[in-house]
Amino acid sequence: MMATELKDTVSFEDTLGRLDIRLGRIVEAVLEPSAPRPAYRLTIDFGKYGRKTSVGRFTQHPAEELVGQQVLGVLNFEPRQIGEVSSEVLILGVQYPGAASGEATVIAPVQDAKLGGKVF
Structure with missing residues (x-):
C-alpha cells in the first residue's frame, strides 16, 4: 500500500492551538444499538471538566478492556448526533x-496523567 502525501504545513495557532484536547478516563463502555455501525457509547471522566459522552467505533476491544483506560478527547467540537445519542x-x-x-x-498516554490535562 502506498503512503498518502502529507498535508500542507500549518501554524500551531490555526490548528492545534484552537482545539481543546484533554485527558480523560473511560468509566463506562456499552454497545450503542442505535449507532449505524457497531460502536460503544462511552462515558469519559475529564476531571474538573466533568463527564462527557462519546460514541466511537472501538468495538475490536472488549468493553471491560476500555473501562479505566485513559484517552484523549477533543472537548470543543460541536456535539454530533450518532443514532439516538448526542x-x-x-x-x-x-x-x-x-x-x-x-x-x-x-x-x-504511556503513563497515567492528571484527568483534564491539556495536550500540548
Missing part, C-alpha cells in the same frame, strides 16, 4: 490493525 466529545484513535475501515483503537 456524542459530546471526539475520542482520538487510529485504525485498528486488520480491522474494517473506521474501526479504531484509542490513543493513550
Whole structure:
C-alpha cells in the first residue's frame, strides 16, 4: 500500500492551538444499538471538566478492556448526533490493525496523567 502525501504545513495557532484536547478516563463502555455501525457509547471522566459522552467505533476491544483506560478527547467540537445519542466529545484513535475501515483503537498516554490535562 502506498503512503498518502502529507498535508500542507500549518501554524500551531490555526490548528492545534484552537482545539481543546484533554485527558480523560473511560468509566463506562456499552454497545450503542442505535449507532449505524457497531460502536460503544462511552462515558469519559475529564476531571474538573466533568463527564462527557462519546460514541466511537472501538468495538475490536472488549468493553471491560476500555473501562479505566485513559484517552484523549477533543472537548470543543460541536456535539454530533450518532443514532439516538448526542456524542459530546471526539475520542482520538487510529485504525485498528486488520480491522474494517473506521474501526479504531484509542490513543493513550504511556503513563497515567492528571484527568483534564491539556495536550500540548
